[in-house]
Amino acid sequence: MEILEKVAQDNSLNITPVLFHVRAVQDQSKLNQSQRRINITDALSADSKNQVRKFRENIEPVILVDDLMTTGSTLVEAVRALHSAGYEVKGAVTCAFAQPLR
Numbered sequence: 258m259e260i261l262e263k264v265a266q267d268n269s270l271n272i273t274p275v276l277f278h279v280r281a282v283q284d285q286s287k288l289n290q291s292q293r294r295i296n297i298t299d300a301l302s303a304d305s306k307n308q309v310r311k312f313r314e315n316i317e318p319v320i321l322v323d324d325l326m327t328t329g330s331t332l333v334e335a336v337r338a339l340h341s342a343g344y345e346v347k348g349a350v351t352c353a354f355a356q357p358l359r
Contacts, residue, residue, distance in 0.1 A: 261322055271317070275304040275342070276335055285327070293330040301334050303342035321349040327356075 265272050279302045285293050321335055326349075336346050 275319075275344070276301050276338060277303075285331075290328040290330070293328050294333075297330050297334045299334075301338040303338045303344065305342045316344070318345040318347040320347050323349065323351045325353045325355055326351040327354075 261272060264270070278300055280300050282300045283296050285296060288296055319339055321332060321339075323332060323335075326332060332349050332351075336349075339346050
């Protein structure tokens with residue numbers, strides 16, 4: 258999070274964690290693409306924009322930030338959860354890309 262905080266500060270961006278797990282998921286490191294998709298589907302939710310407005314007056318479009326992308330299943334689930342809560346997702350940034358298990 259330290260790198261993200263520095264980038265946000267240098268670019269006058271806000272960091273507002275709004276995603277959370279609504280159920281337990283397996284460690285995805287040993288799962289293939291299909292297993293990851295099943296594992297993460299409907300596992301995330303997001304605070305609604307109305308809840309977040311209690312802390313921030315203006316809610317800007319969202320850019321997702323994740324440390325690692327393998328199959329994209331987690332990012333797809335995060336976008337689904339954010340859209341369901343009323344957020345506009347502009348894109349995603351990941352720090353690394355890993356080859357998925359076959």
